Amino acid sequence: MQPNKLLKPGLYSAASHDQAGAIVRLKGGRCRCGYVFFPMQTYGCERCGSHGDALTPCELSAKGTLLAEATVHLHADKNRPAPFTIVKVALDDGPVIRTLLAEDSAPVAPGQRVSGRLAAIGQNESGETVLDLRFSIAS
Amino acid sequence: MTRSLNELRPVYVVGIGWHRYQNPSETPYVELGLTAIRAALADARIEWPAVESTYVATALLGMASGRPMLRHLGATGAPLMHVENASASGSTAFRHACIEVASGISDVALAIGVDKRNPVRRPDTGIGNLAEDAIVPFTHFALLTNEYAVRHNASTEDIARVAVKNHRNGAKNPNAQRQQERTLDEVLGGKKVSGSLTSLQCTPIGEGAAAVIVASEDGIRRLGIDAGRAIRTTASVGRSERVYPPGAGFDAALTKETADLALAQAKLTPKDLDIIELHDAFTVEELHYIESIGLCPEGHGVRMLKDGALDIGGQCAINPSGGLIAMGHPIGPTGIGQIGEIVMQLRGEAGPRQHGGARIGLAHMVGVGAVCYVHILQR
Ligand SMILES: [Zn+2]
Numbered sequence: 054m055q056p057n058k059l060l061k062p063g064l065y066s067a068a069s070h071d072q073a074g075a076i077v078r079l080k081g082g083r084c085r086c087g088y089v090f091f092p093m094q095t096y097g098c099e100r101c102g103s104h105g106d107a108l109t110p111c112e113l114s115a116k117g118t119l120l121a122e123a124t125v126h127l128h129a130d131k132n133r134p135a136p137f138t139i140v141k142v143a144l145d146d147g148p149v150i151r152t153l154l155a156e157d158s159a160p161v162a163p164g165q166r167v168s169g170r171l172a173a174i175g176q177n178e179s180g181e182t183v184l185d186l187r188f189s190i191a192s
Numbered sequence: 193m194t195r196s197l198n199e200l201r202p203v204y205v206v207g208i209g210w211h212r213y214q215n216p217s218e219t220p221y222v223e224l225g226l227t228a229i230r231a232a233l234a235d236a237r238i239e240w241p242a243v244e245s246t247y248v249a250t251a252l253l254g255m256a257s258g259r260p261m262l263r264h265l266g267a268t269g270a271p272l273m274h275v276e277n278a279s280a281s282g283s284t285a286f287r288h289a290c291i292e293v294a295s296g297i298s299d300v301a302l303a304i305g306v307d308k309r310n311p312v313r314r315p316d317t318g319i320g321n322l323a324e325d326a327i328v329p330f331t332h333f334a335l336l337t338n339e340y341a342v343r344h345n346a347s348t349e350d351i352a353r354v355a356v357k358n359h360r361n362g363a364k365n366p367n368a369q370r371q372q373e374r375t376l377d378e379v380l381g382g383k384k385v386s387g388s389l390t391s392l393q394c395t396p397i398g399e400g401a402a403a404v405i406v407a408s409e410d411g412i413r414r415l416g417i418d419a420g421r422a423i424r425t426t427a428s429v430g431r432s433e434r435v436y437p438p439g440a441g442f443d444a445a446l447t448k449e450t451a452d453l454a455l456a457q458a459k460l461t462p463k464d465l466d467i468i469e470l471h472d473a474f475t476v477e478e479l480h481y482i483e484s485i486g487l488c489p490e491g492h493g494v495r496m497l498k499d500g501a502l503d504i505g506g507q508c509a510i511n512p513s514g515g516l517i518a519m520g521h522p523i524g525p526t527g528i529g530q531i532g533e534i535v536m537q538l539r540g541e542a543g544p545r546q547h548g549g550a551r552i553g554l555a556h557m558v559g560v561g562a563v564c565y566v567h568i569l570q571r
Contacts, residue, residue: 063320064320064321064322088435092319099435100435120335120439121335121336121338121342122335122338122387123334123335123337123338123386123387124386125326125331125334125386125387126384126385126386127384127386128326128331129328130325133325133326137326139326139327139334143439148438149438149439151327152322152323153322153323153326162342163339163342163343164342
């Protein structure tokens with residue numbers, strides 16, 4: 054049995070690596086000025102411009118409130134066949150993110166509570182199951 | 193001490209010209225651009241050597257594309273600058289042409305926008321993202337549409353009426369890419385794109401060119417230009433995105449900030465505006481931006497639209513050209529074409545789409561949500 058592989062390990066980490074549907078933590082950052090952002094970067098704070106030691110990594114919970122959803126019917130990129138649904142989520146920890154709704158999620162509407170999980174999206178060449186972040190209605 | 197444009201010497205638009213915006217074709221960009229420039233020169237009744245400086249707006253053509261075009265007007269050696277600022281490239285070029293003339297460095301400057309549809313290359317910042325490859329502009333605006341509809345209890349039909357109005361205006365504009373009236377059923381029944389957006393609610397990216405010539409009073413006198421057809425630029429403001437509260441619509445917030453500064457510069461209120469040409473690449477934007485500019489309180493845009501207040505002949509004609517939805521959005525030309533449309537309207541030369549008695553017009557463009565330009569023109 055091959056281990057699971059995260060598609061974007063720079064953006065999130067799994068609480069448990071052995072199963073699809075694992076709880077996920079987002080890799081954000083916090084500035085000395087109090088600004089919380091996602092994803093973590095060391096270039097500088099968008100709000101105050103501080104850089105270097107002022108910016109530190111911080112884990113963000115993948116829970117939040119849905120701001121908007123849009124099901125995409127037409128998308129030129131063949132690696133991302135339509136339809137799929139994009140959601141805009143205000144994370145409880147501050148930042149607003151835009152990401153994909155889980156394919157098996159019930160329909161969503163603004164105002165609903167949503168949460169992110171790692172979902173199996175396929176296998177890579179080494180036979181590992183690839184996991185990526187997907188949101189759905191909070192359980 | 194800093195100054196705004198209207199504290200410098202007055203600057204006037206004296207010539208306007210287009211190559212029709214159209215579906216992608218084999219026509220070389222050089223031909224598109226030269227057609228617009230020659231039309232603007234003819235409109236101003238001046239010759240090419242009178243132009244002391246040129247600003248070329250393009251986003252999709254490639255490096256320094258102005259030179260191989262301008263040489264065919266007779267190479268005068270006058271300075272030339274290329275401007276790329278996404279959708280606002282043309283607005284940015286116009287602002288800098290105005291600044292150059294207002295400062296006294298030149299008496300006559302040209303802003304020309306020309307583009308053909310080409311793949312967009314996005315810069316790699318080195319910062320990862322969750323799903324940006326899945327979010328193209330129409331999906332960004334589909335998300336905003338969903339938010340607007342829920343927050344203001346607006347229906348899909350309400351928002352789609354923007355497209356009906358703008359197609360109706362575009363049908364009367366010989367420079368427009370889309371020149372066909374559309375019913376609400378046609379707009380709603382079209383191809384589904386993203387969220388509730390259908391293809392007739394989205395701008396068609398095509399090709400085309402627009403040119404405007406700006407001049408000082410000295411230039412107008414020296415060249416014998418008809419001062420009665422000259423339209424003054426009374427405000428020019430450029431801004432870029434800041435950090436707004438989480439969840440705030442940055443496109444609308446940036447527009448509000450920019451429009452407020454422009455209105456203050458021209459000492460006007462939103463009620464004074466007869467015409468607005470704004471960035472309606474997607475229907476919901478028009479509602480967002482008329483509210484941001486201050487024409488009505490937030491969420492009241494639909495009511496104005498339904499009452500006909502935004503029509504030609506209404507309280508304030510929004511996008512009499514047809515806007516980006518019907519006139520088209522070739523990128524480089526768009527912001528310059530807006531200026532041309534407003535000038536035509538303020539001169540009273542807009543023919544079947546003339547907004548009666550128009551004296552004051554505002555042009556607004558955003559570029560990937562990150563930059564915003566607002567100009568005010570007055571007769
Ligand atoms: Zn900071």
